[in-house]
Amino acid sequence: METVLLEKVRPGIALVTLNRPEKLNALSLGTLDDLAGALGEVSRDRDCRVAVLTGAGRGFSAGLDLSDSGAGGDDGTAVFGDPRAAMVLQQRFAALVPALRAVPKPVVAAVNGAASGGGFALALASDVRVAAESARFNVAPVRLGLSGCDVGISYLLPRLVGASRAFELMLTGRFVDAAEADRIGLVSRVVPDGQVVETAMETAELIAANSPFGVWMTKEVMWSSLEVGSLQAGLDLENRTQVLAIMTGDFEEAVRAFQEKRPPRFSA
Numbered sequence: 001m002e003t004v005l006l007e008k009v010r011p012g013i014a015l016v017t018l019n020r021p022e023k024l025n026a027l028s029l030g031t032l033d034d035l036a037g038a039l040g041e042v043s044r045d046r047d048c049r050v051a052v053l054t055g056a057g058r059g060f061s062a063g064l065d066l067s068d069s070g071a072g073g074d075d076g077t078a079v080f081g082d083p084r085a086a087m088v089l090q091q092r093f094a095a096l097v098p099a100l101r102a103v104p105k106p107v108v109a110a111v112n113g114a115a116s117g118g119g120f121a122l123a124l125a126s127d128v129r130v131a132a133e134s135a136r137f138n139v140a141p142v143r144l145g146l147s148g149c150d151v152g153i154s155y156l157l158p159r160l161v162g163a164s165r166a167f168e169l170m171l172t173g174r175f176v177d178a179a180e181a182d183r184i185g186l187v188s189r190v191v192p193d194g195q196v197v198e199t200a201m202e203t204a205e206l207i208a209a210n211s212p213f214g215v216w217m218t219k220e221v222m223w224s225s226l227e228v229g230s231l232q233a234g235l236d237l238e239n240r241t242q243v244l245a246i247m248t249g250d251f252e253e254a255v256r257a258f259q260e261k262r263p264p265r266f267s268a
Contacts, residue, residue: 004034005056006041012049012208013201014042021057026065027118032092036099043103049208049215051103052200053126054110055119063117063140064093093118097152100125101223104216106207110200111187116140121151124160127219128203131187132196135178143173159226161186211250211266217241 005017016038018025025031042051055061096118100107109126117140123129139157142148148170158166161184169176178190191199207215221241225234245251250266257264 001034001037003028003031004038006038008048009052010201010205012047013204014045014048014051015197015201016042016051016053018053018055018061020065021055021059023065024059024062024114025055025057025119026062026068027093028065028068029092030068031065032096035096039099039103042105048105049212050105050204051107052110052197052204053107053122054197054200055112057113058134059113059119060109060111060115060135061119061122062114063119094151096121097125097156104219106204106215106219108200108204108207110196111135111137112193112196114138118151121153121156124156125152127222128200129181129187130189130191130196130200130203131178131181132193133178133190134193135181135187135190135196136175137181137186138175139170139173141173142170148173209263211245211248211254211264213248213267214245214250217245 003018003020005015005019007015007017009015016035018027018031018035020026020028020031039051042048100122106127107125108128108130109123110130110132111123112132113134113136115123115135115137117138120137120139123137139148139150139153141150148154154166154170157169160166161169165184176184176186178187181187182190188203189199221237224237228234228237248267250264253266254264
């Protein structure tokens, strides 16, 4: 992988770094393929409990790389005026969101600098977001003559900050700084520049200390609960998942560890 780095930095934690700092980690087609490969490795690695996603250098990701020649299709022709080529390209970028959703381990976004367009979508599709003071978020496509409804943003953003705020952010495309992102619930923490990856690691360690199956099912059911149509449907999903979790033996181990005043030893 040339544009994405994958490192095992701590027990149970992988660091995934978008690595095109000279382009503010703009997303080329090669970056999409590399990121998909990294997420696939994280998914298959049974020793990995949590992934931290960040960007090298001054920015998280500036979104679509408008200068990427590969964005024109296999023959190098421009997508402008060709709806079929444009749809193929659009669907490749849109696949970012379900790819993150499909990882059976939580993804913590450590957002440094700009997270625009597709970069914003990556942050939204992560399970937890921690921001550096330099972080800035915006719905870039609406300022480029396109719809602000792009790469899952119109689905994710209203669920995180509410429909009223999401409408305004998507229609204006204005930048949201870290302080406002914290105030409106877009991120869970804001920390000084240079500390965002370390802080994300601390969150990842707290997650990794829990039962792997329990964490997997928590991510699975939380995302599914955003889509179910009623409280009863959500309860039914929770009930069945909880019974599955009990069958792993991790609950029994947690009770025993509490009684013996020691950390639990959960199954992998």
